[in-house]
Amino acid sequence: MSELTDLYQEVILDHNRQPRNFHKMEGANHHAEGFNPLCGDRCTVYLKLDDDVIGDISFEGSGCAISKASSSIMTTAVKGKRVADVDKLFATFHDLVTGKSDASKVSNEDLGKLQVFSGVSEFPARVKCASLAWHTLKAALEDKADAISTENEGEKT
Numbered sequence: 141m142s143e144l145t146d147l148y149q150e151v152i153l154d155h156n157r158q159p160r161n162f163h164k165m166e167g168a169n170h171h172a173e174g175f176n177p178l179c180g181d182r183c184t185v186y187l188k189l190d191d192d193v194i195g196d197i198s199f200e201g202s203g204c205a206i207s208k209a210s211s212s213i214m215t216t217a218v219k220g221k222r223v224a225d226v227d228k229l230f231a232t233f234h235d236l237v238t239g240k241s242d243a244s245k246v247s248n249e250d251l252g253k254l255q256v257f258s259g260v261s262e263f264p265a266r267v268k269c270a271s272l273a274w275h276t277l278k279a280a281l282e283d284k285a286d287a288i289s290t291e292n293e294g295e296k297t
């Protein structure tokens with residue numbers, strides 16, 4: 141199990157050092173800003189939505205390794221997917237990081253690299269770091285103009 145944890149840590153560190161899709165997008169048709177006041181993480185998500193498919197996605201932001209890696213992995217996980225499938229993926233991911241579902245019961249296929257965040261459920265303060273990018277993505281899809289804050293998470297879920 142510890143080997144697995146090492147592997148997960150390596151993936152997170154790699155995405156933190158070299159975040160994917162990390163740039164401002166020109167011509168994005170949706171975007172939103174997110175903020176996690178508990179940790180100071182900031183994340184802006186840019187989207188090019190083609191009908192109900194995420195044609196392109198990028199992000200900018202600053203924060204801890206978990207928030208940055210989660211944003212990076214989120215962008216690679218949802219690119220090219222339908223919005224309905226992204227909603228399902230977010231629900232599965234959220235259950236995983238909040239400890240509502242056991243990582244061993246979630247198939248690799250469903251989560252792919254997102255599984256590296258399964259250990260986050262043991263650190264409640266980190267859950268918001270890991271889920272910030274996803275809440276921001278959701279806000280971007282819903283075209284929320286105001287910056288979202290993870291402080292409101294409890295009311296929404």
Ligand code: ZN
Nearest residue numbers: 179181204269
């Ligand atoms: Zn953080």
